[in-house]
Amino acid sequence: MDILSLSAVELGKKIKAGEISAMEATQATLAQIEKEEPRIHGYVTVDAQGALKQAEEIQGKIERGELTGPLAGVPAAIKDNICIKGRLTTCSSKILSNYKPTYTAEAVEHLQDAGAIILGKTNMDEFAMGSTTETSYFGPTMNPHNVGHVPGGSSGGSCAAVAARECYYSLGSDTGGSIRQPSSFCGVVGLKPTYGTVSRYGLVAYGSSLDQIGPITKNVEDCAAVLTAIASWDKKDSTSVKREDYDFMGSLKADVKGLRVGIPADYFTEGLNKEVAEAIRAAANVLKEQGAVVEEFNLSLVKYAIPAYYVIASAEASSNLERFDGVKYGYRAKDYEGLHNMYKKTRSEGFGAEVKRRIMLGSFVLSSGYYDAYYLKALRTKALIKAAFDKAFENYDIILAPAAPTTAPELGKSLGDPLKMYLSDIYTVSVNLAGLPGLSIPVGKDEKGLPIGMQLIGDHFQEKTLLRAAYTYERVTGKEAR
Numbered sequence: 001m002d003i004l005s006l007s008a009v010e011l012g013k014k015i016k017a018g019e020i021s022a023m024e025a026t027q028a029t030l031a032q033i034e035k036e037e038p039r040i041h042g043y044v045t046v047d048a049q050g051a052l053k054q055a056e057e058i059q060g061k062i063e064r065g066e067l068t069g070p071l072a073g074v075p076a077a078i079k080d081n082i083c084i085k086g087r088l089t090t091c092s093s094k095i096l097s098n099y100k101p102t103y104t105a106e107a108v109e110h111l112q113d114a115g116a117i118i119l120g121k122t123n124m125d126e127f128a129m130g131s132t133t134e135t136s137y138f139g140p141t142m143n144p145h146n147v148g149h150v151p152g153g154s155s156g157g158s159c160a161a162v163a164a165r166e167c168y169y170s171l172g173s174d175t176g177g178s179i180r181q182p183s184s185f186c187g188v189v190g191l192k193p194t195y196g197t198v199s200r201y202g203l204v205a206y207g208s209s210l211d212q213i214g215p216i217t218k219n220v221e222d223c224a225a226v227l228t229a230i231a232s233w234d235k236k237d238s239t240s241v242k243r244e245d246y247d248f249m250g251s252l253k254a255d256v257k258g259l260r261v262g263i264p265a266d267y268f269t270e271g272l273n274k275e276v277a278e279a280i281r282a283a284a285n286v287l288k289e290q291g292a293v294v295e296e297f298n299l300s301l302v303k304y305a306i307p308a309y310y311v312i313a314s315a316e317a318s319s320n321l322e323r324f325d326g327v328k329y330g331y332r333a334k335d336y337e338g339l340h341n342m343y344k345k346t347r348s349e350g351f352g353a354e355v356k357r358r359i360m361l362g363s364f365v366l367s368s369g370y371y372d373a374y375y376l377k378a379l380r381t382k383a384l385i386k387a388a389f390d391k392a393f394e395n396y397d398i399i400l401a402p403a404a405p406t407t408a409p410e411l412g413k414s415l416g417d418p419l420k421m422y423l424s425d426i427y428t429v430s431v432n433l434a435g436l437p438g439l440s441i442p443v444g445k446d447e448k449g450l451p452i453g454m455q456l457i458g459d460h461f462q463e464k465t466l467l468r469a470a471y472t473y474e475r476v477t478g479k480e481a482r
């Protein structure tokens with residue numbers, strides 16, 4: 001039996017049945033990490049001894065009947081901007097390269113309660129600012145399907161680790177597509193939940209009104225299982241939403257009869273790669289053949305999403321990153337004269353180019369004389385984008401679209417042109433601006449063998465509808481990341 005080929009839920013069942021032990025699964029995964037990491041660089045830190053110790057403890061709890069959930073004993077990875085007490089949490093930045101939190105993120109605590117074995121922390125774009133995982137202080141992550149290409153970002157390490165079978169699932173964060181776009185590039189399933197569904201407590205903030213933690217998995221069933229484990233109301237997070245039902249596993253039915261699917265015609269215009277467009281339309285036809293009602297419509301406001309997003313996200317980032325100044329924790333410059341010089345040198349040396357660019361942009365749009373012209377206008381645009389989605393969901397149950405305009409670009413081709421990199425998020429940022437759930441699922445490959453992802457977008461709190469549509473597609477086509 002090839003343990004690594006199993007999905008997270010399949011592995012959990014075999015561990016519960018006594019066919020495989022949690023230690024065996026962990027040892028197999030650690031061996032895969034040792035084999036693949038020189039090629040992929042998906043992790044910032046791996047705690048092999050800690051993982052084996054966790055596995056031994058969890059195996060005992062499973063045998064005593066204390067842990068009965070579907071993820072008990074299954075090895076997982078966590079994006080390096082999600083805190084774990086006493087473990088390095090660097091956000092792939094020099095300024096936090098020695099930071100060990102004194103608390104654990106709520107979402108990670110839920111996984112630990114479910115019996116997850118935490119292998120390590122995955123690489124990412126610095127402070128989640130980037131679309132390629134090339135802005136990491138620790139160096140880029142490579143796409144497992146072709147190491148000459150990027151895995152996407154900012155959750156590129158989390159997606160690459162799942163695709164390379166270096167873990168059974170992972171957690172990422174999504175501010176403007178940072179789960180869905182790299183999931184598309186790496187050929188895995190990635191879900192950005194409705195804003196407020198998963199606690200942000202313990203997630204190092206980039207854009208507080210946009211950030212959301214979500215699962216990255218091999219298939220849709222695993223995605224539902226992980227979301228069920230991590231979703232909750234949390235009094236420690238003022239943006240957390242109390243929902244009536246957190247059982248997402250119950251939505252897994254291969255049935256889309258009568259489901260109304262809208263395809264935004266304005267997403268299929270100039271800039272969309274031909275092979276990506278063909279794969280998305282072919283996937284839409286699969287749902288249509290299964291009984292869904294599929295039709296095109298105009299979503300509008302697409303061209304305003306990128307500028308509105310980057311104004312708002314950069315403004316929030318400039319505020320959130322003020323705390324990193326070398327005083328209480330993190331990196332501090334060695335040679336300085338006085339307090340203000342220490343601030344300047346620490347931040348100049350500690351932050352990378354992309355982070356500095358966004359801090360400067362954010363500070364500019366919030367400054368006196370420009371606040372009304374840029375920031376307030378972006379907030380009004382955000383409201384219009386949400387209204388456009390609200391109108392669309394009066395007619396459709398889900399919106400079907402590309403996750404990215406192309407497949408994964410070559411390493412080194414994106415950082416030289418930041419605007420081009422920003423435009424790669426054109427199909428994903430609107431979802432965050434409107435606080436909606438979005439899911440990326442693999443639907444094919446291009447002529448180079450690079451994965452293509454389809455994005456399904458739902459109305460607020462309609463993750464179950466997205467999971468049902470994605471599960472139906474997956475069952476019919478048999479396309480899973482194995």
